[in-house]
Amino acid sequence: xxxxxxxxxxxxxxxxxxxxxxxxxxxxxxxxxxxxxxxxxxxxxxxxxxxxxxxxxxxxxxxxxxxxxxxxxxxxxxxxxxxxxxxxxxxxxxxxxxxxxxxxxxxxxxxxx
Amino acid sequence: xxxxxxxxxxxxxxxxxxxxxxxxxxxxxxxxxxxxxxxxxxxxxxxxxxxxxxxxxxxxxxxxxxxxxxxxxxxxxxxxxxxxxxxxxxxxxxxxxxxxxxxxxxxxxxxxxxxxx
Numbered sequence: 001x002x003x004x005x006x007x008x009x010x011x012x013x014x015x016x017x018x019x020x021x022x023x024x025x026x027x028x029x030x031x032x033x034x035x036x037x038x039x040x041x042x043x044x045x046x047x048x049x050x051x052x053x054x055x056x057x058x059x060x061x062x063x064x065x066x067x068x069x070x071x072x073x074x075x076x077x078x079x080x081x082x083x084x085x086x087x088x089x090x091x092x093x094x095x096x097x098x099x100x101x102x103x104x105x106x107x108x109x110x111x112x113x
Numbered sequence: 114x115x116x117x118x119x120x121x122x123x124x125x126x127x128x129x130x131x132x133x134x135x136x137x138x139x140x141x142x143x144x145x146x147x148x149x150x151x152x153x154x155x156x157x158x159x160x161x162x163x164x165x166x167x168x169x170x171x172x173x174x175x176x177x178x179x180x181x182x183x184x185x186x187x188x189x190x191x192x193x194x195x196x197x198x199x200x201x202x203x204x205x206x207x208x209x210x211x212x213x214x215x216x217x218x219x220x221x222x223x224x225x226x227x228x229x230x
Contacts (some may be wrong), residue, residue, distance in 0.1 A: 034126065034218055043115060043203050044156075088156070096141035096145050097206070098169075098219065103156040 002078035003027055006089055006104030014112050019076040023104045026070065027086050030091040030102075035074045038086045038106065047087075048074065079111045116140040117222035119204050125228045126194065127151040133224045134189040136204030144209045146219065147179060150201040162187060163209055194229045201226050 006023045012080070013019055018050045021035075032051055038042035048063040056063045062075040076083055079089040117138045126132050134165040138145060157190040161169040162181040170179075176198075187204055205219040 004155070036221075041223070041226075043119075043205075043223045045115065046218050051216050072211070080140070098144075098158050098161055098205070101158070101219070105153060105155050 003102050004089065004091065004104045007065075007107055008105050010108040010110055012110040012112060013079060015079060015081060017111075019074075019083070019109060021074040021076075021087050021089075021107050021109065023072050023091075025072075025091060025102075026069075027032075027091075027102070028070070029093040029100075032092050032094065033063070033072050035061075035063055035092040036088040036090060038088060040085075041072050046086055064105050081111045081113050084109060084111045098099055114225075115222055117204055117206055119202075119222035119225050121168060121225060122125055123226045124229075126191070127219055127230055128194060129194070130194075131190070131192040133191065134202055134204075134227075136187040136189075136222055138185055138187075138204075138206040138220070138222075140206055140208075140220060142206035142208045142217070143184050144207050145181060145184070146205045147177075147187070147189050148203040148221075149163060150176070150224070153172075154177065156203070160189075186198060191227075197230050199227055199229045 004025045033039045037047045040043040050063050053065050053067045060077045061087040064073040086106040086108050092101040120135045127153050147197045149157045159173045160179040180188040201224045204222045205222045208217040209218050
């Protein structure tokens, strides 16, 4: 079983819809959870950074962590064509850096105008 | 502007060539990294430089050789590569704590798209 599972998509939704992106993991030592957004021909940029279980909201984005189910989600409200990108989940047992940092394969999201 | 600059953006090289990738970070971070990104695969960590010392290489083939002359610059020297080495090579930096494990998340550059012919 892979450490982090993420559906590669593509996931295509109409503009204005609520988008739900998810990752599951197997390592119970993971405590720090990140979502990166990667536009075509660009590097990943940090979108959300959370610790342990719970929700974190930033504008139209909400990150949710359920450690008991080993499941994390990223919700995008009022989706825009500019949200079209690949979304990478990442997680680690330490606070940051690359120490034990494990990435998902990324989900390719397409928002249709 | 990401604060991490990589050059060149694109590189095509033959299997017998020698080339170098360059990375410069303007964030004052003390750790830098090379990652390989291939289609349909998770990001693969290649090299870690923490306080200018290499701390991890993850069994990368010797045809990849990193160099970190200071905490702001990182190079990846390439020689006798194989076609399967074609990928996006990403540089990243972070601020590592000297006291605890409260380190910052990674900040990535825009990568070098490498094609080996």
